Amino acid sequence: MNNFIYALSKKYQIFCSLIKHGDGIAALTLRLYLVPIFWMAGTNKLVHFQQTVEWFGNTDWGLGLPFPMLLATLATSVEIIGAILLALGFLTRLISIPLIITMLVAIVTVHLPNGWQAIADSNAPFASAQVLASTEKLEKARQILETCGNYDWLTSSGSFVILNNGIEFAVTYLVMLLALIVLGGGRYLSLDYCVKRLFLKEKV
Numbered sequence: 001m002n003n004f005i006y007a008l009s010k011k012y013q014i015f016c017s018l019i020k021h022g023d024g025i026a027a028l029t030l031r032l033y034l035v036p037i038f039w040m041a042g043t044n045k046l047v048h049f050q051q052t053v054e055w056f057g058n059t060d061w062g063l064g065l066p067f068p069m070l071l072a073t074l075a076t077s078v079e080i081i082g083a084i085l086l087a088l089g090f091l092t093r094l095i096s097i098p099l100i101i102t103m104l105v106a107i108v109t110v111h112l113p114n115g116w117q118a119i120a121d122s123n124a125p126f127a128s129a130q131v132l133a134s135t136e137k138l139e140k141a142r143q144i145l146e147t148c149g150n151y152d153w154l155t156s157s158g159s160f161v162i163l164n165n166g167i168e169f170a171v172t173y174l175v176m177l178l179a180l181i182v183l184g185g186g187r188y189l190s191l192d193y194c195v196k197r198l199f200l201k202e203k204v
Contacts, residue, residue, distance in 0.1 A: 024193065027186025030176050031086045037173060038086070038099065042079030045072065052076065063109045078102050086180075089190025096177045103174040111167040118168040119161050134162040 045052045049072065055061075056075075057068030065071055078098045085095045115128035122135040142160065145151050154160075185192030 021187065023183065024186030024189040027092070027180060027183040028089070028189045030180055030183070031089060031092070031185070031190075034099075034173060034176060034180075035083050035087045037083075038079040039083035042076050042083060045076040046080065049076065065109065075102055075105075089185030089192050090195075092183075092185035092190065092192050093181050096180045100174055100177045100181075103170050103177065107167050107170045107174070111165060111170050114164050114166040116168055117164045117166045120164040128166075131164055134164065138162050 052075075053068045053072045056063050056065050056072045058064065078095075079102065082095045082099045085091050115130060116126060117124060117128070117131055120131045120134040120138070121127065122132050124131075138160065142151070145154055145160070184190070187193055
C-alpha cells in the first residue's frame, strides 16, 4: 500500500512539473476575456465623456459621487489603459489593482442594490424580491408582444429577459483580476515574461 501511494505521488509530481509550463495559457485566457470588457467600458465612457461626468456626479439619476470629473477621468483611463496592458500581458499584476478598485466602486455604487443576478431569473437560488417581481412583468411583456407584434421574429435572435444589473458580472471580473495578481501575465505568452527573462536575467 505504501509503495502504491509513493508511486502515485511521484506520478502526480511529474504531472505537476509538466503542466506548470502551461500556466501561461490560463493567464492568457483570463487576460483576453477581460480585454474587450474593459476596452468597451472605457471607450464608451470616453466617447460620451460629458454624460459620464454628469452621471458620476448627479445625485438624482446618477451615482452622486464627489469630484465627478476626476473620478470619471480616472475610471476611463484605468479601463482603457488596463485593456491595453492586459492584451500585452505587461504590468499585469500592477494594472489589476486599479481595475479591482474600479470593480469594487462599481459593485458598491451601481450593482449592489440590485442583488446578485445580472439577468433576472426567478428560478435561480437566492432570487431577490426585485427578481421575483420581474417574472410577472416579463410575462406581461411577452403577452403584449405576442398580441401586437411578430413574436417569432422578435425572439429569433434570443429570448427576452429583464436586466437586473446585479453584482454577478462585476464580482466575476473582480475574481478574475485577483487570479491575475497571483498568476501575473503568464509564462511564455506575455511581455511580463519576456521582460523578466530578457532584462532581469531571472530564471522563469
